[in-house]
Amino acid sequence: MTKPVVWISRRLSDATLERAARDYDVIVNTDDTLSSADDIVGMSAKVDAIIPCHSELFSAEVAARLDPRLKIIANHSVGVDHCDLPALKARGITITNTPDVLSDATAEIAMLLMLGAARHAVEGDDLVRSGNWDFWSPSFMVGKQTTGARLGIIGMGRVGQAFARKALGFDMEIHYYNRSRLSEDKEQGAIFHETIEGLLSVADFLSLHCPATSETTGLMNADRFALLPDGAVVVNTARGALVDEVALLEALKSGKLSAVGLDCFAVEPGGNPAFAAYKNIFMLPHIGSATTRTRDAMGFRALDNLDAFFAGKTPKDQL
Structure with a gap:
């Protein structure tokens, strides 16, 4: 059975990347650089899901250009102010976040x-x-x-x-x-x-x-x-x-x-x-959640949401 393809837009914790590679076909931004609007739109035609951080901006303009292949954005963050939720939902895209753990x-x-x-x-x-x-x-x-x-x-x-x-x-x-x-x-x-x-x-x-x-x-x-x-x-x-x-x-x-x-x-x-x-x-340079335990927990929470979605269930943290 073909695994869903997931783009991980920043370098997440080693434990998260290991689990993601086990369960999905993964594309990782190993350079850990910021992704532009064109990067996000281009990747949306190649993947079924994206795990972004708050640094990736999903504006209404970006949402309008996303490829129909993309079905879920499983944010590696609690805050979702980087996402235009109405515009994304209008495209039929599921959005989740990672509350509780940080x-x-x-x-x-x-x-x-x-x-x-x-x-x-x-x-x-x-x-x-x-x-x-x-x-x-x-x-x-x-x-x-x-x-x-x-x-x-x-x-x-x-x-x-x-x-x-x-x-x-x-x-x-x-x-x-x-x-x-x-x-x-x-x-x-x-x-x-x-x-x-x-x-x-x-x-x-x-x-x-x-x-x-x-x-x-x-x-x-x-x-x-x-x-x-x-x-x-x-x-x-x-x-x-x-x-x-x-x-x-x-x-x-x-x-x-x-x-x-x-x-x-x-x-x-x-x-x-x-x-x-x-x-x-x-x-400090926005490091509030920057502990090993919390970074692992955030990554795993994002993957839990992906697992539920691709199993045909409602993700726990769906917005």
Whole structure:
């Protein structure tokens, strides 16, 4: 029996590639380079399925050009803002994602960014690494303490809840905004706010964990930054589109924000070159889910969805 042909658009974990090669005829982008719209369209005529990452863009224009042979896009990501879902579904293409498996890894990165931003990690590392640490006093590099502080979370889904659980270990007071209030057992004492504006006014620390949609693009703009307490710390491990980066820099310059931790940017890869001048911006290159365990789990979840689809079943994570 002929196996379905699958294009894996980036280099996934070794365990994922091994399993994929066992069960499918696989074409792998071994160069691990970004794929253009023409690359995606060209491959769609050769394969039955694609396992892309968030770096591959399936716009309405790309969707209109895809070959009818392509039946399923099994994303190696939770977020699907790189996919025009209505346009793809109109072509009869099934779309899946990989929820659940990366929540803790991403929450760990959010914690790293929050602590690193609050305690001058970039400036301190640079000072020691450059050999310029020749001074100390009680007023030297004084940062912002998390213990007992109020943490605001926007988006209390799987990652937001995982981050809240970890922040409880730092004795933080958890506040959150979500489209709907969580059940009491999931809240674990967190305080629900019916509006983002109400949440921002109490957020000594703010962490973003919502998807990027037409409603959330530019969520943190100048007006909303102004609602935060003076000296707040903002963390974003969700999507760069959530933050107006010009407004972010203005909030830093004015002192409204004391520090920022970012794992995602409006432009990726590359980030925002203007951020490099600010040592109170702690940056990482979108590695929230980059652990061996999580990368294997993401790859296997994508393959589970393919297995179900080609067995004539509805994939667990079909969107």
